[in-house]
Amino acid sequence: MLALLSLKTFNPAYAQVQEDFVYVDTLIPSIHLDIRYASANNFIGGPIDGYYRPCALLTQTAAEALMAAQNELAKFNLGLKIFDAYRPQRAVRHFVRWSQDADDVAMKDVYYPHLDKPSLIEEGYIAARSSHSRGSTVDVTLVDLNNGEELDMGGFFDYFGPESWSYAKTPTTMQRAHRMLLQTVMEKQGFVHYPQEWWHFTLANEPYPDTYFDFPVQ
Ligand SMILES: C[C@@H](N)C(=O)N[C@H](C)C(=O)O
Numbered sequence: 001m002l003a004l005l006s007l008k009t010f011n012p013a014y015a016q017v018q019e020d021f022v023y024v025d026t027l028i029p030s031i032h033l034d035i036r037y038a039s040a041n042n043f044i045g046g047p048i049d050g051y052y053r054p055c056a057l058l059t060q061t062a063a064e065a066l067m068a069a070q071n072e073l074a075k076f077n078l079g080l081k082i083f084d085a086y087r088p089q090r091a092v093r094h095f096v097r098w099s100q101d102a103d104d105v106a107m108k109d110v111y112y113p114h115l116d117k118p119s120l121i122e123e124g125y126i127a128a129r130s131s132h133s134r135g136s137t138v139d140v141t142l143v144d145l146n147n148g149e150e151l152d153m154g155g156f157f158d159y160f161g162p163e164s165w166s167y168a169k170t171p172t173t174m175q176r177a178h179r180m181l182l183q184t185v186m187e188k189q190g191f192v193h194y195p196q197e198w199w200h201f202t203l204a205n206e207p208y209p210d211t212y213f214d215f216p217v218q
């Protein structure tokens, strides 16, 4: 803990973050990160407001639960990759603004080919007030720790459609088994799955159930 605090205090790469939040990769060095909203590789096609650096922040409690999941998977040389963790409210506002701009459909063919933008919010694929802003929600998939390759989940992060539902019938037997493995490992550590998106999990006993933070990811 002392080491973590001094790392945050003296390393310029680590900015001051909200009390009780941690950089997940300092707690779980073997975890893989692909923080899409700090890049153009996402459903909007550009960096999202409030993501200054591609890092994953979570409450200490959620990060410790995630570490237990990672340890469980590591016995099989499997692990987790994070796509998103704590999300500032300004990022959520960016999503909502984008959803109201009918002209910007740059990434429609890839991420929401069968839905119009208002449906993304109406059907629960994007929240106008997101649990991610409470700091104990995380978007994850499984990787093989031998080579870092993602396991085949029968769909990709932020594909908005029924194929991404946790219990979708369309994926193959193996893909459904991978979804089940991810869900089982996460739920064992106290996370609750989100039926609309196989990758999205919220810690049930989250420490800030009523607080929506807005400090940047940096
Ligand atoms: C946008 C997507 N990755 C996501 O997190 N959706 C849920 C519903 C949210 O916005 O909280």
Ligand SMILES: [Zn+2]
Binding pocket: 084, 132, 137, 138, 139, 199, 200, 201
């Ligand atoms: Zn999510």
